[in-house]
Each structure stands twice: as structure tokens, then as C-alpha cells.
Amino acid sequence: MTETKPAPTLLGAGVDRVDGLSKVRGEAPFPSDVTYPRLAHAALVRSTIAAGRISRITTRAAEEAPGVLAVITHQNMPRLERGPATLIGPSPVSPLQDDQVFHHGQYVAVVVAESLQQASAAAELVDVEYEVAAGVFDLDDPRGELRVDPWGSGARRGDVEGALASAEVTFEASYSTAANTNNPIGLFTTVAAWEGDTLTLHDSTQWTANVRTTIAALFGLPEESVRVHAPFLGGGFGAGLRVWPHAVIAAVAAQVTGRPVKLELTRPQMFTGIGYRPATEQTVRLGALRTGQLVALQHHATIAIGIVDENPEPVTLISQSAYACPNVDVRDDERRLNIPPPGPLRAPGAAQGTFALESALDELSYKLGMDPLELRLRNYAEVDAHSGLPWSSNALRDCYAVGAERFGWAQRNPEVGSMREDSWQIGYGVASLSYHWWQVRCEARATIGRDGTAFVRSAANDIGTGTRTVMTQLSAELLGLGLSDVRFDLGDSTMPWSPAAGGSGLTTSLGVAVDDACRSLRGKFLELAVQGPGSPLAGCSSDDVVVSGGRLHRKDDPGVGESYAEVLARHGLDELSADGLGAPPDPAQTGLALSPPFAAKFAEVRIDADLGILRVARLLTVVDAGRILNEKLARSQIVGGTIGGIGQALFEETSFDPGTGRIANATFGDYLIPVSADVGDVDVAFVGQPDPLTPVGTKGVGELGLPGTAAAIANAVYHATGRRLRSLPIAIEQLY
């Protein structure tokens, strides 16, 4: 069978979201919307110290409060192992296992009651006494255990010290980034319901299959006995990639009470219980020739981590391969602090690392007297430094060129502080981004039934990125069906296994599995179509037949053929299904490096020198993400991530009280995220070609919005004012 040509109305172009109507009507069921008969509610009690132990915990008053069904503390909590390691690192430590306290806000008890109001009121009655120990909260504090390169992710090539000693120009600076909290608007919720030894969970997760595996392991159940539903998630931004303690507590609470239990985190609990981007301190050393060619690049980071959890945060990874440089030394160290366990948040590691690397490049450009965009162009990496292989696709130079043209980079006066308009100082800044490649094994299943429509599914999650929509488009294209004749379903652990929605990896991983399933299903139909009495395609070979409009027909005579429904009817079948498996390509076979997506970021800032107002007037991101399945939705993702970058640059800082380790701003009133009035013109353009290593041709979009945005803004602030700001977020007082 020949390839079905993509119908231009289905692919690339901006099809509206297939689940849009349910969202604008408020009908999309988020985990917090799930209810059961006899549903009980849980409220958590959190530690009010950051280090020490619980010396006494008194629950009697809470147990006797109206409506209370159970109070669970470390004294009566079942003993649980730690969950199994996953594709993206270790599981969080299981909750309520002993009297030890490692951070402010750690769960010390849960109250289950008939109503949320009763549970919350009774939670206030749990009396906890502590033995307080000295906490460590500062990345510079030597009392905190320093873990040197704990993940073995450090890398060296060449001789950095030698190259720095002989470089014509050298540059060195330190940078820091504050902790940032994910803060999806949807409160993370787990609804747990047992029926005998079978557990159903409705969970705020980005990885349905992992919740099933982890909970099954913790409770000693076969995986089939745990069913996880997550059709919709009210935002996660990485927080839904791990099975956090509250989900485990909800399952235990339901088991103990014999009732379905809903556990919805409060906004303050969203700051301490589901991870967040850890603070970093970084040092970058660069050596270059006068031509701008880099000869040495050293990038070291120290990253905050909790006392007992782990969190792989690849801050300096991007510096290994972002630029052509013969001598490179990168390393991520961690310091253990009495802080809530960090976790992934939008482009983990790259968000912090790109700020330091791209700020340093900008600083070097001024030292060289060279246009910062030109400096990046001169250090374009022709091959992938990890593998030494040529890129499977890399349109980074197009990102620079198209971006410069679209942004009007030529209008930039290179002199610092030279551009003004009335009282506004104007600055232009640029940053480059080479993200990580990420694709893992994934499964899907496609079915066409007697009515001629298709049902394609996988346990994957649509976290708002548009997975449901683009996979519907992809399936429709592959099966030669209209969009309305394809239903793509996901978010159910009984469906074929899928990796997480995260790391810009799902669309390719899942897309390849869907591609395989749909091609295989087409093949099965073709076999049947040429067989049996009455087949209009009898004798045709696969080369003679194409699929379109829900029909298999002769390529040279579209009138000769039959519909999927007719094929099934003629063979007396109700439906036909095929399984698809997507596996990552093997560079050893292709001879090409697995290419990540690339981007260039351009920023214009305006600073009112008299009033101290800093406005991000314009942001442009030019993206090479391979094939774009739906331009409208891909654009939304980049715009959203870019605005998240405005938050990282200007507003967001999770503040730990230096005395107690309590988060001092754990509300939306105090922790500022961008609002509509903070956002100026946010532009996006796509360049490049479909990546040849997979049949789908995608490289991932989601993570390209945020990283690099803060660097482009900080670089623009320097251009406008001559003030180099090396710590995030940029505060107004730093501008004077």
C-alpha cells in the first residue's frame, strides 16, 4: 500500500482542539471533579518545623470531632517500601513512616471525615510536639551535605584549563536562579476507591502508567488490580511526573476507612508537596579566540535538593553540546537542605542552565566587541558533541536568520544604553537553545468497527498540550478518515503503555506508536480487502491500493474499492484491531545523531528609568521542532512557555524563611506569576523540516518556550541599561 498523502486540512494547520467544547463548557472531568457515593474527604496536617522529630502526636480531639472517620499518623500508618525507580529517577520517599521531619510542610497526619469542612476542622485539632533540630536552608551552607556529580552526568572533553590559559579572551562569572514553584491552577487531587483488592485512582498525573506501577508495588498488588484514570489534568508543568506522597496517603485512607476518599491539596500544600524547580548557583568560564570561536567552556552548578529525596536536575547538560567547542567541562553538584523535595518544572535543568550559559555568551560578545547573534552563529555545532555524528536535523541557523529578520535585529544599535524612546530605555537581547532529545518506548492500539470509524488509544496523558487532538489528526491521516470519524482516547491505565507527558518527548514517542498501529491496521484491512468472494479489489497488490475517505480503493481508479465497513461486513467481522509499538531509533544504524529541537529567542525590554518600570515589550521564539502536527496548538505551547519564562525572569521566587525553612510566600497573593497585563507581544515562528529518524518527523515542542527566555530578557536589560543581572528573578532594585 502506498503512503497516504497528508491532507493539508488535517496536518500542520491549526485544527481546533477536539476536547475544546468540553473545556469551555466546564464539562471536562478533572480529578477534583470526581465524586462517588459515600465519598469521604481527607485533610492533611503538615509539619511546622523543618528539621527534627515528632516527640508526641495527640489525635484524640481530632478523632472525636464531628464526622471524623479516621486519623492516620506515623504511629498507625502501614509500613511501606519506597516506590520503584522510574524512567526519570527515583520515586519519592513514602509518607508517614516514622517520626523524622526533614522539611517544613512535611505531612505528619491525615484526617478523614464525612465532609471536607469536617476534615479540615479536625486537622486543626491534631496536636503535634516536636524536638527541633537545626535546619540547613542555604545553598552556601557547608553544613548541608554536598553531593559531587551524584548522577555521573558530568562530562569532560579536551583540556579546559589548558585552553583557558592559552585563550585570547577569557570570561568568568557566577549566576544564580531562585526556586520556582509549578503552581498549576488545578489543585492536585487523588480520589481513591477500593473494591475488594482492586483499587481505582483518579489522579492528577502526567503519567498514568507510572501511578499504576508505583501504587501496585507499594501495596503489593498485581498491576491489573490498580486502575488509574487521568483524562484531564488542570496543569502540571512537571509536577505530575512523580507519585507524590498525597496520592499514597489517599489510597491508604480509603483502605483504612473502607470508603472512597478524595484528597485535594490546598494551594499552600501545592508549594510543599509536589516538587518545584530548585534554586541553583552556577559558574561559567569561557575561553575564545578573537574571532569569537570558543576554545573552552566550563559550566558547574550546585543545585538544591531535599534531605531524603532525589531529583535529577540536568542543569549543565545543555552546555555539553550547545556549541562547537573542543574543550568542555560540565558538572552538576547537589546540596542537601531542609527544604521540600524539588521535582521537575518546565524544562528542568535547562531552565536554569540556559540562563547562565546564554548570559555568559552575551557577556563574552561584549568583551569581543561582537554582535551576540554573530557570536552564536560562529560557534554553531556542525555535529552532535555527544555522539560525534551529524545531526538528523538542525535548523538552528535558520532560527537565527528568520528570527533576526522577523524581530528587526538589524535595528539594534550595538552600543549599550543607546536606544531610547521618550523616557523609555530600550534593549534587545538574544538567546539560543539546544534542547535535549527524548523518546522512549510506547504502545498504542487502533480499531475500526462496523460503522467505519476508528478508535485509537494509549494510556498517555493530555496535560493541555493537545495530545488528544494531534493524535486524532495523525490517526485520521494514516487511516484515510475524516477527523470526526476518529476518536483518540487516553488517560486510562488499562490502555496500552505510554511514557509520561513531559520533557518534550510524548508526541514523538506516542506518535511513532500510533503510526505503527494505524499502518498495521491498514495492512490488515488490505489483506482482507483483496480476499474472498465479491472483493472489488481481488488481485490487487498493496502498491495498487490507497486509503482515503474511509475507503480502500485502486490508486488508478478511485471508483473501484470498498469502505472499511464493507470489508468488515463481507468477512462477518465486528471490528479489526492492531497494536502499535514505537521504539526510539538507533543512531548506530542510522549514522545520524538523535537531534533535539532547537530555538532562538529574541527579547525587547523597555525600562522607565524614572519609575523603575521594566516591561517585556516583545518576545519572539523561532523554533525548529521538526514537523509540527498542529501549528495552532504548537504555537500556544510556545507562547505559554515563553510567558512562563517572563515569570522566571521577573517575578517568581519561592522564598524560604531563613530561620524556620517555612515558605514565606505560599499563596497566589504572594508568589507572583505572570498575569495578562504583564504580557506584551509574544511571537512564534517555525522553521526546519520533518526529522528523518521517525516516520512522524516531530522533535517535541513543549519545552522550547521557557528556557532561554530569561537570558534573552536579562541580555536585553544589559543592552538597555549597562546593568548585568546575574541572578533571577530580576528585581526592580537591581536596576538602580
Place this chain on the structure above:
Amino acid sequence: MKIVVALRVNEAAARLSLDGPETLLDALRDQMGLEGTKKGCDQGACGACTVLLDGKRVLSCLTLAAQCDGHEVTTVEGLAPDGGVHPVQAAFIRHDAFQCGYCTPGQIMSAVALLDEGRAGSDEEIREFMSGNLCRCAAYPNIVAAIRDVAGEVASHGADSGV
């Protein structure tokens, strides 16, 4: 002793039996099954729970249900009854003015009120008067475009648009 409150919700009479401290948000979601209205902070800081009270936008998490006796509440479920689609809802889909969709009902209720307030005269005005509704997916530019689009329809069609 229970407090009994009689109100109208989405143009239908409703009675609530309350202990007292229940917010309008919890009463809508837990007692009336109107789960389209979302809880994002329960502190009046995110706008996800925005509903119309007598036609004006309010934060239902900061409104006690017991205060609503004799009042008219409109939630996202009441915008376009009988399976219809309100022009603001249609514009949100057309302009992809959301991603995860969680803050969306609150954004839409706020946008409907904003148009009624006559605050959609310019992008700057829309941005300013929609800034009480947080969107962490940051669909803000598309939200502004959607509202601008409907404001344009209103300007050109007047009352015919049904907004």
C-alpha cells in the same frame, strides 16, 4: 441548626441547606453538582471560581453561600443552555484561548462580565481587567484575542449577537 437559603442558579430555583461556613464555590460543586466552577486557591487570588452574582463577576470562594439568599447566580453551565455555545465559549475554542482548561470556566465568566462592563475597548483594557484570572498555561494572548473578537461582534451586530 441548618440555614436554608433560596436562590436562583442558572435561571432555576434552588434551595440550599447550610451549616453556615460553606462558600458559594463549595455549595455549587458539592451540593448542586455544578463542577464547572473550579477551585484554584480558595483564597480569592486566582479567579478560577469566578461566577456571576446578579450579573456581576464575583469570586465564589470568597462568597458565603448563606449570603446568596434571594440572589441570582450564573455559572458556566448556565451560559448557553440546551446544548448551545455562548459566543465567548466559541471564541475561546476558535482562538485556542486555553490549554489544560482548568481556569477556563472562570476566564469565560470573567470575559462575559467584562464585555457587559464595557471594559473590552482595547487590548490594553482587556489585559488589565482580565488580570484577576490567572492562567498558568499562559494562554493570555489568545484569551485577549478571543475577547477582542467577541467585542468586535458586539460592536458590529449589537444586541443580535446575544452577548
